[in-house]
Amino acid sequence: MGHVLGIDVGSTTTKIVGLENGxxxxxxxxxxxxxxxxxxxxFGKYVYDNNINLEDIEHVMxxxxxxxxxxxPIYGLPTTSIDEFIADGLGARYASGLNRxxxxxxxxxxxxxxxxxxxxxxxxxxxxxxxxxxxxARLLVNTYNINEVVDIAENGTSTNVxxxxxxxxxxxxxxxTHVTASLFGKARNAHVSDGDVAAGLIHMILETIGCxxxxxxxxxxxxxxxxxxxGNLTLLPQCKEVFTxxxxxxxxxxxxxxxxxxxxxxxxxxxxxx
Numbered sequence: 001m002g003h004v005l006g007i008d009v010g011s012t013t014t015k016i017v018g019l020e021n022g023x024x025x026x027x028x029x030x031x032x033x034x035x036x037x038x039x040x041x042x043f044g045k046y047v048y049d050n051n052i053n054l055e056d057i058e059h060v061m062x063x064x065x066x067x068x069x070x071x072x073p074i075y076g077l078p079t080t081s082i083d084e085f086i087a088d089g090l091g092a093r094y095a096s097g098l099n100r101x102x103x104x105x106x107x108x109x110x111x112x113x114x115x116x117x118x119x120x121x122x123x124x125x126x127x128x129x130x131x132x133x134x135x136x137a138r139l140l141v142n143t144y145n146i147n148e149v150v151d152i153a154e155n156g157t158s159t160n161v162x163x164x165x166x167x168x169x170x171x172x173x174x175x176x177t178h179v180t181a182s183l184f185g186k187a188r189n190a191h192v193s194d195g196d197v198a199a200g201l202i203h204m205i206l207e208t209i210g211c212x213x214x215x216x217x218x219x220x221x222x223x224x225x226x227x228x229x230x231g232n233l234t235l236l237p238q239c240k241e242v243f244t245x246x247x248x249x250x251x252x253x254x255x256x257x258x259x260x261x262x263x264x265x266x267x268x269x270x271x272x273x274x
Contacts, residue, residue, distance in 0.1 A: 002058035006269025009066030014038040016046045017265040027262040035066025061268040063087040082271045088113045089120035091267025092228040095257035101226045104213045106233035112216045126212050133205050141194045149198050156195025158203035161187045206242040214250050228255045230263035
């Protein structure tokens with residue numbers, strides 16, 4: 001088996017993962033002004049950096065929101081488009097080693113995919129994710145760059161803007177006092193800083209995604225308790241902290257596999273083996 005390339009084409013960012021003889025070789029991310037530019041930029045850089053000849057590539061598997069822009073085989077190579085939710089499921093299952101899980105894919109928005117063995121099914125999603133963080137950060141702390149938002153958040157505390165149960169009462173049965181009662185419920189206070197706002201934004205988005213993912217399984221068949229997080233938001237320093245808190249609150253397990261941001265591209269490549 002020659003090289004199989006899995007490519008996740010986003011609106012401006014393309015991620016690529018290579019498989020050779022069924023083994024992961026390397027991964028790469030390229031950002032450009034539009035999907036087609038980022039796709040061909042990622043492809044060209046990947047084959048150049050890894051010293052791969054076009055004739056050594058057996059197949060190209062593409063997925064993601066930008067895949068619909070690709071109307072012809074890439075450089076004449078056999079090219080197949082794969083459903084993004086299937087790619088999410090295959091990639092997360094492989095990376096986590098789990099066979100029953102809910103994939104929480106956190107990109108521009110967020111989607112939830114249920115994996116039960118070979119059954120992979122999209123079960124919902126919400127319009128909150130990295131795009132929300134960028135847009136609100138631009139309005140509230142004057143930057144669209146997520147890395148800058150993270151830097152600003154280092155000088156703040158989310159609990160300066162988020163109202164906790166302990167702020168309003170001595171406790172509610174079954175709910176610890178550190179649980180959020182109202183996101184940004186304290187933002188009326190005059191002493192709130194940009195750092196507090198940035199920290200609050202990140203916490204708000206991650207907590208909302210996590211709570212919605214959990215609720216997608218409350219009445220689900222078999223009650224899956226393992227949630228595998230993938231996508232760029234897994235790189236946020238606050239991600240592990242927020243989801244650990246949700247683990248303790250809901251009695252679930254949240255897993256961030258190695259190279260979680262590349263799982264969809266990996267799943268696209270794995271789909272060729274299927």
